[in-house]
Amino acid sequence: MQRTPHAHFSDQTHHVAERPLLLEFEHVTKFYGAVIGINNVTCHVGPGITGLLGANGAGKSTLIKLASGQLRPTQGRVTIGGHDAWSTAAKHHLGYSPDINSFYEEMTGREFVYAMARLHGYSRAEARERTEHVLDEVGMADRAQRRLAGCSHGMRQRIKLAQALVHDPWLLLLDEPLTGIDPGGRREINELLFRLAGQGKTILVSSHILVEIEQLCSSIVMMSRGRLIAAGTLAEVRQMMQHRPQVIEIVAEPSRRVAALLAEHEDVLAVEMRDPGLVIKTRNPLDFFARVGELVCEQGIEVRRIQILDAGADAVFDYLQQGK
């Protein structure tokens, strides 16, 4: 699947963005009374699709609400293209698809998107034109005449996406945009998002389905207990944790000898024989791969397959969450 241009962030320890920044969180803390929602988050989100990951209560919703100007930070600053996210000026650049299933139920999908376009100040003709264009983009042009009260969850998701896109914003905040959409529909929405990212838009997608984020996003932001625990591409996040234990499957012959040789390596924590090969847990993957290379050259070991078993977003997230 095609990946979109790179989105970038920086935490206190993370790297600096390469592109003009649009959505910025600077030392943002948000309290709900005595409860902390977000704790000193600094992160810059640039063009491309960025996934926002975190368990329930991690602070994802607070981050999205701060970015969409529904909340104001207790400390720090949230800006969209240099404008305070709370301000009206920032709203010109913002398209927001919330994680709610509420609409003006008496309207048709087309009427709703048209009304939202009009709320951006477009003339009737322009609003109508934009509405038709965006309904076509989200695959609802032929179904938008149905009243929202009678629309399926997937259709409502598409209408939410359409109202967020109708004014062609630079920044899209999508809260669980693929929930309730069938696989074919997901593919279409993903393609649309890739297209939009290709146009240089900044898209922040919140989701709890990690595989979805992995397929869709060029970068990720991970939250846990109100803190930003990692930001960057999935590979970069993995790189940040290179000294954390990693599980690697290796299919090599003769497997018993390979197991014995690898077990001698000081960074190997465990070796398990599992058909058709070995499953090895190492605390230093880079050194481990170097050692495998040496074995191939020096011992004549034949390696048929080598693969990291826990490099997916799920595993990365679990690791990071345990670490914080």
Place this chain on the structure above:
Amino acid sequence: MKLVRAWSTLASLSFVRLFWSTSTLMVMLPLAGCLLFVLRRHYNHPEFTQREFREFSEFLIVVFASFVVPICALAFGTASIGGDREDRTLVFLLVRPIPRWLILLAKFSATLPLVLGLVLGSYWTYCRLAGAVGQVAFDIYLPAITYMTLAYVCLFHLFAVSFRHATIIALVYAIFMETLIGNLPGIVKRVAVNYYGRSLLYAAGEADGARMPENFQPLSFDVATWALAGIAVGGLILACVVFSRREYRDLT
């Protein structure tokens, strides 16, 4: 220009949504009840009499102005923003490039004509049905009814932006504060809007035979007018300030 278009779209959208809402049905009940009452009492004598005027004034002041007007105002005043808030559709408005205080003013601009239309339309109908006393009453009580409606609509907008379940709180306020405290002796009744409204109504109708309760102690017409204007303007400004600054955490 874009902002003006966006604002007027929001105002007209809000008007249509309010008009076709359950609030309209809700206010029809007391308005229809008043209509039946007026028809039942047969006020439609061709000649003006002070006794009949006093009775019609009592109906207008005690029932219509003190109970029906606040019910109409709260039904639409709290629903204008409160309905969007309870349906959680307010988020779709808050992320549009319209300053929050203008969103509130658009909602207010949609609500006020609707409430004024219903209140004054039904008031005109009752007065027409009441014959000679109705014609006299319509002219002299019209300003007071209008000021009261305006003050209530502004006040209930303040309720709507301040409380989550504004309709319930406004209903409790209308029944207990307005009815109960508004009729208490002493200065405590000054917290009730209808005290100022009734001061205006009694001051306007006294010369034609309207009789106020013994312990009422009304304010002068001018003071009561200024008080209602102050409640209206102050309530609306405060509502704009609260709405501009407030975080609505329950929307998504």
